[in-house]
Amino acid sequence: MKKLISVILLSLCFQCSQEPFELRKKEFSIVFxxxxxxxxxxxxxxxxYGVQTNKKDTIIFDYGLYSKKxxxxxxxxxxxxxxxxxxxxxxxxYLKWSDTPEIDENQAIFHSSYYYYDTINGxxxxxxxxxxxxKGVTGISFRNVNGSKNHLTIYAKNIDLKTQQQLLNSFKxxxxxxx
Numbered sequence: 001m002k003k004l005i006s007v008i009l010l011s012l013c014f015q016c017s018q019e020p021f022e023l024r025k026k027e028f029s030i031v032f033x034x035x036x037x038x039x040x041x042x043x044x045x046x047x048x049y050g051v052q053t054n055k056k057d058t059i060i061f062d063y064g065l066y067s068k069k070x071x072x073x074x075x076x077x078x079x080x081x082x083x084x085x086x087x088x089x090x091x092x093x094y095l096k097w098s099d100t101p102e103i104d105e106n107q108a109i110f111h112s113s114y115y116y117y118d119t120i121n122g123x124x125x126x127x128x129x130x131x132x133x134x135k136g137v138t139g140i141s142f143r144n145v146n147g148s149k150n151h152l153t154i155y156a157k158n159i160d161l162k163t164q165q166q167l168l169n170s171f172k173x174x175x176x177x178x179x
Contacts (some may be wrong), residue, residue, distance in 0.1 A: 031173040059156045067151035069141050070128045076105040120174050138164045140171045
């Protein structure tokens, strides 16, 4: 029994002593769990990097002028507007309607993700998290990093809740290089 406890304690100490993995690039650095690793990804019009989680999920880093931004909006119509469009024989199949369209559009009721802003290392990032479980994109987008025209977007798709939490925690460790 004492041997088993010693092995468990030694194993826990070994896990605690392992250094976290830090991805260092010219523009920024970020810290991840020690069992994640960098992978090679090619970009066309921006610098693209990748990190693979211990569960083989891929986290994409897109740094440059054309980096993705989280700007999706969904227009919500009133019931009366939908009736009018129907009477004009317009296709309304994919339109969203509500009895309170302004409120529902403002609160992003029909979006599949939550959005919020967080200030990290002096930069404001827009965070995106799926509303339901792990289906969707978890990410952060910074516009005009260090006052430049370059943007940084980091995201992963369909990651489980534990990996999602680890990624969200890693976002808080981002440090931008000063020019």
